[in-house]
Amino acid sequence: MDEVDACAALAPLHNPANALGIRFARDTWGGVPHVVVPDTAFHTATMAPESYRYALPKNLYDDHGVRRYGFHGTSYAYVTKQLAAALGKPVSAVNAIVCHLGSGASMCCVEHGRSIDTTMGLTPLEGLVMGTRAGDVDAGVLAYLAERGYSTSDLDALLNKESGLKGLSGGLASDMRAITKLAEQGDSDAALARSVFVERCRKYIGAYAVKLKGRVDAIVFCGGIGEGDADARKRICADLEGLLGCEIDATKNAFAVDGESVVDVSTQFASTKVYVVPTDEELEIASQTASVADLIEKVKPTVVVPETVAPSKDAAPPIGNVLFVDGGGATAPAELGLMFAAMTAHEKVGFFRPVHHGFVDRKLALFREVFDLDDVPVEAMCAAASFLLHAVDATPARWRGGAARAHGSLVDCTQVRRHGGRGQ
Numbered sequence: 394m395d396e397v398d399a400c401a402a403l404a405p406l407h408n409p410a411n412a413l414g415i416r417f418a419r420d421t422w423g424g425v426p427h428v429v430v431p432d433t434a435f436h437t438a439t440m441a442p443e444s445y446r447y448a449l450p451k452n453l454y455d456d457h458g459v460r461r462y463g464f465h466g467t468s469y470a471y472v473t474k475q476l477a478a479a480l481g482k483p484v485s486a487v488n489a490i491v492c493h494l495g496s497g498a499s500m501c502c503v504e505h506g507r508s509i510d511t512t513m514g515l516t517p518l519e520g521l522v523m524g525t526r527a528g529d530v531d532a533g534v535l536a537y538l539a540e541r542g543y544s545t546s547d548l549d550a551l552l553n554k555e556s557g558l559k560g561l562s563g564g565l566a567s568d569m570r571a572i573t574k575l576a577e578q579g580d581s582d583a584a585l586a587r588s589v590f591v592e593r594c595r596k597y598i599g600a601y602a603v604k605l606k607g608r609v610d611a612i613v614f615c616g617g618i619g620e621g622d623a624d625a626r627k628r629i630c631a632d633l634e635g636l637l638g639c640e641i642d643a644t645k646n647a648f649a650v651d652g653e654s655v656v657d658v659s660t661q662f663a664s665t666k667v668y669v670v671p672t673d674e675e676l677e678i679a680s681q682t683a684s685v686a687d688l689i690e691k692v693k694p695t696v697v698v699p700e701t702v703a704p705s706k707d708a709a710p711p712i713g714n715v716l717f718v719d720g721g722g723a724t725a726p727a728e729l730g731l732m733f734a735a736m737t738a739h740e741k742v743g744f745f746r747p748v749h750h751g752f753v754d755r756k757l758a759l760f761r762e763v764f765d766l767d768d769v770p771v772e773a774m775c776a777a778a779s780f781l782l783h784a785v786d787a788t789p790a791r792w793r794g795g796a797a798r799a800h801g802s803l804v805d806c807t808q809v810r811r812h813g814g815r816g817q
Contacts, residue, residue, distance in 0.1 A: 397429070403516050404464070405553060428682040435466030439507040447514075461519070463511035465493045469501045471677035472615050472670045477506065479655050479668060480610060488610050490601045492594060493672065494625070495616035496524035496567065500594065502601035510604055512597055518552055521597070522590045524567035527556035529593070561586035569618050569625070591628045598629070602637055609637055609665045615672040620652045630667055638664030 397415065401408045419427055431437075437445070445461040446454060453459040469491055476491075477484040484506035491501045498521040502510040512520025512528075522528045535548055543551070559567035563582045566572050569590070575583035602609055614626050623646050633639040640660045649656040649669045659667040683689045 403462070405549070406517075426686045428685050430467060430678045430681050432464045432466045433462040435470045436461075436463030436501070436508045436511050440509060440511070444510045459515060461511075461514040463499070463501070463508065464513045464517050465497070465499050465501070465511075465674075466508070467674045467677045467681075468493050468615060468672040469503070469508060469511075470681075471674065472613060472672050473503055473506055475655055475670045476611060476613055476668060479657070479670070480666075482610070488605050488608050489613055490598055490605070490609060490611075491613040491615065492619050492629070493616045494521075494594070494614065494619035494622075497526070498523045498528075498590075498616065498618070500597045500601065502604050504605055510601065521593050522561070522586075523557040524569075525554050525557045525559045527552045527560065530556075558586045558590065561589055569622060573622070573624070587625075591625060594629045598633070599636075607637070609639075611666040611668050612637075612639060613668045613670050615670050620669055620671050621650050623647050623650055626658070626667070626669070633665075639667060641667050 394412065394415065397408070397412045401412070415427070415429070440461070440463070445463075447459060447461065449459060472491055472493075473487060473489065474484055476489055477487045480487065487503060487506045489503045491503055493499050493501070497517060499511060499513045499517070500521065501508050501512075514520070517523075518526050518528070520528050530552070538548060538551075555564075557567065558569065558572050559565075561582065562572055562575065562580070562585075565575060565580070565583060569587070572583045572586050576587050598612065612630060614620065618625055626646055627641055627643070630639055630641050640663045641658055642660045645656065646658040646667075649658050652671050654669075654671070656669045657666055658669055659665075
């Protein structure tokens, strides 16, 4: 408990109350295991030094542990697993930008199911605009105010309890619902508070998209604002079609406010999806506690052997592989028809399409959706002849060359026929 007490200053709104709860629980139920689930663990276990170190003298890190820890980790752990299930992927294959937006707000950059960066730092003060917390602020402001008579406790109260939405609105409100209502009634300070909140989120989406090298499966919203404020989601994701292929469906977004369902609110062919995933930090804490305390029975997984399905009698005999080479143009419906027809006569069908690096290609998005193709580029073959040769020999095959990136994949037609038209 001494170590828990020592961390009180890092999260003054939470840690003292948590320590009180631990003491009460130990006094009341002393004969059962007690487990602490740190909110920082999801980040500290996987963030690299370049993400968690401050550019301060090294002795502050060595002697005092001054570094970025991050928070809302239990929420991110839960939401990442829920997103993986919604995408039909293992957690280790998920790349996402997760926005936990509430009175306390943060974002997390998730690569291969692990946190590689987050907006909060040594304390929950860093990062996004929150209900009463300032988020990112020039450290020089503190020295400036100290010279004008502000004490350490004054500054702590200012940054933790008087800033954020409350501060920007002139003290009118710290709850986003009240801020929104005031803004709709014409209050300019409330409107500015909402706009600053949105802009800060958008800034970090851009930064995290770079950290993920543009390969973002989804932008995810959770928390009270993230789950319940459709307009905030729309504004945060506005004009991201060209950058990430991210586009919100207005109707789906408007109805995704119940806080109970995992909902994809993006358009059908968006290459980066937008999900609303209700978080459940209590369930995640209970799950981790049960795991640590060995309260979960370990069940050996059952190996399922897929049934072999004979080809249709009407299908033509397999005659090898075929490769579609697409040079561009609005011919997707015709190409889809040709590829489905070819599947009755070929074991594997390939699709090759050169795409400029960073460009969101609608046709490629359509084919990935229909045939369940992934998008994992590998090193280039240099000559066009090599492209064609290796396209047939590799499963899947990807190339990157020059100013353009070529995407391709061989579809296993026996699997497509077996599953009623969708390839695996």
